Amino acid sequence: MFSVSAKTQYAIRAMAHLARLEGRSATASEISSAEGIPLKFLEGILTQLKTVGLVGGERGKNGGYRITAAPESVTMLSIVEAMDGSVKPVQCVETAGACAQGGACLPRKFWIGLKDAIDAYLGSRTLKDIAEG
Amino acid sequence: MFSVSAKTQYAIRAMAHLARLEGRSATASEISSAEGIPLKFLEGILTQLKTVGLVGGERGKNGGYRITAAPESVTMLSIVEAMDGSVKPVQCVETAGACAQGGACLPRKFWIGLKDAIDAYLGSRTLKDIAEG
DNA sequence: CTTATTCCTATCGACTTGATAGGAATATAC
DNA sequence: GTATATTCCTATCAAGTCGATAGGAATAAG
Ligand code: FES
Ligand code: FES
Numbered sequence: 001m002f003s004v005s006a007k008t009q010y011a012i013r014a015m016a017h018l019a020r021l022e023g024r025s026a027t028a029s030e031i032s033s034a035e036g037i038p039l040k041f042l043e044g045i046l047t048q049l050k051t052v053g054l055v056g057g058e059r060g061k062n063g064g065y066r067i068t069a070a071p072e073s074v075t076m077l078s079i080v081e082a083m084d085g086s087v088k089p090v091q092c093v094e095t096a097g098a099c100a101q102g103g104a105c106l107p108r109k110f111w112i113g114l115k116d117a118i119d120a121y122l123g124s125r126t127l128k129d130i131a132e133g
Numbered sequence: 134m135f136s137v138s139a140k141t142q143y144a145i146r147a148m149a150h151l152a153r154l155e156g157r158s159a160t161a162s163e164i165s166s167a168e169g170i171p172l173k174f175l176e177g178i179l180t181q182l183k184t185v186g187l188v189g190g191e192r193g194k195n196g197g198y199r200i201t202a203a204p205e206s207v208t209m210l211s212i213v214e215a216m217d218g219s220v221k222p223v224q225c226v227e228t229a230g231a232c233a234q235g236g237a238c239l240p241r242k243f244w245i246g247l248k249d250a251i252d253a254y255l256g257s258r259t260l261k262d263i264a265e266g
Numbered sequence: 267c268t269t270a271t272t273c274c275t276a277t278c279g280a281c282t283t284g285a286t287a288g289g290a291a292t293a294t295a296c
Numbered sequence: 297g298t299a300t301a302t303t304c305c306t307a308t309c310a311a312g313t314c315g316a317t318a319g320g321a322a323t324a325a326g
Contacts, residue, residue, distance in 0.1 A: 001217040002135050002251060004244070006284060009223060012240065027302065041285055047304060059303045060293020076243065084134040090142065106263045107145065110209065111137070117254040118135060121247055130239045139315060160271065174316055180273060192272045193324025 008083040010037045011045050012130065015079055018055060019071040019131040025064035045083070052082040071131050077122035087118050141216040143170045144178050145263065148212055151188060152204040152264040158197035178216070185215040204264050210255035220251045 013035045018026060028046055032039040046065050049055045054074065055065045067074075081087075089111045092098035099105055146168045151159060161179055165172040179198050182188045187207065188198045200207075214220075222244045225231035232238055 001213060001220050002222055002248075004222045009240075016240075029302085038285060040287075043304075050303095057303060058293080059291075059301095061301045062294060063292085063302045065303090080134060087134050089135055089137045106265050107142075107149075110258060110263050113258070114251070114254055115135075117250055118247070121250040125243060125246070130243050132239050138313095162271085171316060173318075176273075183272095190272060191324085192270095192322075194268095194270045195325060196271045196323085198272090 004080075005084055007041075007045060008080055010035075010042065011049060011079055011083050012076070013037065014042065014045060015049070015054065015067070015074070015127055016131040018065060018067040019074075019127050021067070023066060025058065025066040027064040031065075049079075049082055052078070054078065054082060071127035074127040075123050076125045076127070076130075077119060079127075080122055087115050087122070089114050137213075138217055140174075140178060141213055143168075143175065144182060144212055144216050145209070146170065147175065147178060148182070148187065148200070148207070148260055149264040151198060151200040152207075152260050154200070156199060158191070158199040160197040164198075182212075182215055185211070187211065187215060204260035207260040208256050209258045209260070209263075210252060212260075213255055220248050220255075222247050 014031050014037065017031050017035055028039060028043050031037065031046075032042050037045075046055060046057065050057045050065070053068060056068050057063070057065050077087075088094065090108075092105075092108050093112050093115055096108075097103050097105075099108070101108075147164050147170065150164050150168055161172060161176050164170065164179075165175050170178075179188060179190065183190045183198070186201060189201050190196070190198050210220075221227065223241075225238075225241055226245050226248055229241075230236050230238075232241070234241075
């Protein structure tokens with residue numbers, strides 16, 4: 001239950017790898033072999049991380065990826081959301097009054113509470129906590 | 134991300150229904166039409182809830198399901214676990230030393246922290262909180 | 267013996283996920 | 297300006313999961 005996708009786990013490993021480089025860049029190939037992540041899969045992940053701004057990418061020869069912010073300012077929540085979207089236990093967390101009970105729906109409040117608990121935890125941990133710098 | 138299966142949502146609705154009956158029994162058919170849950174799907178859910186002991190079932194004519202404990206003593210965690218198993222963001226939460234870093238694996242500690250946060254929230258809420266009795 | 271019900275097993279289509287493949291775009295180096 | 301290294305884009309695939317359905321066996325009441 002509540003299992004995390006391989007994609008997100010890979011993303012965290014990749015981000016941790018880049019964090020240890022302290023701003024220097026690495027190619028997808030390097031990260032792939034160092035972290036044991038399938039290259040083509042990793043490429044997609046890095047592109048996704050780039051569109052969110054967590055990493056910067058430079059094309060062409062001598063290109064590669066670099067981290068764009070200090071590891072201690074990158075929350076785990078931002079990585080998870082970049083991969084699999086926002087934490088949303090049930091659909092109706094973002095649309096009030098979806099069911100018959102309207103705005104006073106107890107189940108909905110319960111699930112929102114869960115979302116808040118998860119967001120709070122993921123938002124309180126940063127890349128630095130897991131990068132082992 | 135972290136979406137909850139329809140099965141679990143159905144299970145909670147079914148349990149809430151039974152909770153409102155305060156120990157009286159209801160058939161799967163009744164719950165099905167009252168809560169809008171596909172009958173055959175619901176049957177499986179109730180059987181599963183029974184094996185865990187959250188509900189009791191009686192076969193044959195005049196049979197049905199009844200709740201076995203007071204709603205305030207049934208945690209949401211117990212329902213969720215009955216449906217989809219224990220909270221386990223990554224496989225290695227239950228097997229230490231799975232990766233190269235051994236017991237000091239920082240990612241693992243991070244995921245275990247998430248599990249604990251989720252378990253704490255789900256364990257702190259009970260059926261009573263959502264049954265609206 | 268009929269009827270109502272739980273319970274067991276099998277199956278199905280749709281969707282998701284992890285992974286692969288091929289190649290276009292882009293930048294460097296010589 | 298050609299070769300090379302790299303990011304980036306799009307398509308595809310096999311395997312698994314999920315929600316749902318179907319048929320019927322076991323059981324109990326009357
Ligand atoms: S709004 Fe989602 S269950 Fe009521
Ligand atoms: S034990 Fe799971 S990542 Fe180290």
